[in-house]
Amino acid sequence: MKIITIVGARPQFVKAAVVSRAIEEFNANKGDCNIEEWIVHTGQHYDENMSAVFFDQMNIPKPHYNLEINSLSHGAMTGKMLERIEEVLLSERPDWVLVYGDTNSTIAGALAAKKLHIKVAHVEAGLRSFNMRMPEEVNRILTDRISDVLFCPTQTAVDNLKNEGHDTIDIKQVLCGDVMYDAALFYADRANRPVTVTEDAGFVLSTIHRQENTDDKEKLTCIFEALKVIARNQKVILPLHPRTIKKLENFGIVPDSNIQILEPVGYFEMIWLLINCSCVITDSGGLQKEAFFFKKPCITVREETEWVELIHNKVNFLTGSDKHKIVETFNRIKKVHIDFSMNLYGEGDTGRRIVEELVGFEL
Structure with missing residues (x-):
């Protein structure tokens, strides 16, 4: 066969x-x-x-x-x-x-x-x-x-x-x-700290790459303004797609100095970041699930998601690109207990x- x-x-x-x-x-x-x-x-x-x-x-x-x-x-x-x-x-x-x-x-x-x-x-x-x-x-x-x-x-x-x-x-x-749950279980013990990351834990992990955000100057600006506010009190680590970097340059958007930009990382490095972060902010589909696998709350900067069960179980929160909604949601989930005990995948x-x-x- x-x-x-x-x-x-x-x-x-x-x-x-x-x-x-x-x-x-x-x-x-x-x-x-x-x-x-x-x-x-x-x-x-x-x-x-x-x-x-x-x-x-x-x-x-x-x-x-x-x-x-x-x-x-x-x-x-x-x-x-x-x-x-x-x-x-x-x-x-x-x-x-x-x-x-x-x-x-x-x-x-x-x-x-x-x-x-x-x-x-x-x-x-x-x-x-x-x-x-x-x-x-x-x-x-x-x-x-x-x-x-x-x-x-x-x-x-x-x-x-x-x-x-x-x-x-x-x-x-x-x-x-x-299959991503299989991968998370199998590879978790191979997690590897990215060489340029000095934080041990507690940072916010973010990824932004989806076309609906990167191609829209207003949306991309609002997302990075929200990350700037969050980064005042908590380090933000942002592995960034080359295409997103080009869009930031084209739109004249300068990320805050407390946002650490990384080149795209390997899977084991991403697992390390997930294990050690406190929260995920993303427009990725897969990372929403991986945040759940590693019991981390996720803010999804999109208007909708394919993974609706994460929303229904209140472990993932949709905000779109609204700056104030992103920041308000981030501040709120820091104060509440989130239950990750359900089996979804x-x-x-x-x-x-x-x-x-x-x-x-x-x-």
Whole structure:
């Protein structure tokens, strides 16, 4: 059985590491069926800190193909990926194409496979922000509709698919838990302090990269004004995407001196930051969940989130880019006890369940 895994962005490397490890364990324990995995890296995140460090740190098998497609518009990037991935699939003829999340790499991989009648499995299916202005939302919906198996991390994701009529379509849905929870459990003891961080604990961890914030001068200004206020009394550590740095420069926004800007960090460094911070402020999807895994309150500077169960359980708080709402929410959550005892994302065995489902489907 041959699987081609399509990745291109940092969160996908982490998710793929979980399933790749589960494939290795399956091959070691099941003599009657061998799974061959080939990894295709589209190149969407391409520099050392945004890509290669993840493969090195997490022992992910090196990509068999690196397509080096980046720094293009959405249409040009997706079209180029579709063309190049199709070439790989025609050459390799896999049984499955495995895609993750909601990036341009995700939809390009799924679409290329579907047009060649190769089965598609979508990990992290069924998520919805209900904001069709988000490119990620478009990618999610289209990928779910053309996949053969949908691996859903939460009951909310299953319910979203049902509400869209997926129960009437010949697509298998599997409630399997979240691969990111597997990763958090497995890699927590490998946490590594970033070399430029001197604080031991108690700082605020922030990441800002989503296009809806970085491309809007008013929103980006308000977010950094809020961080400036927070940084007066508590250190803010901000690993920053190169694209966000360019936007700050273009808009003439100068971060406060008590906000420590880091280059993008590896997964083990991010885990260390999560373990040792007091709070997370982000517009990332994945970091909202990771804050929960490590029992840290999260302020999400977006108008909506795919991870609505975090909002309902009052461990994550939506503020949008409103400066005063961000600061008020930060001050409020410092004074209250937050319960992180609920189980929202499975038992930490999602990688194994995904592999066994694929093998069972094939047989």
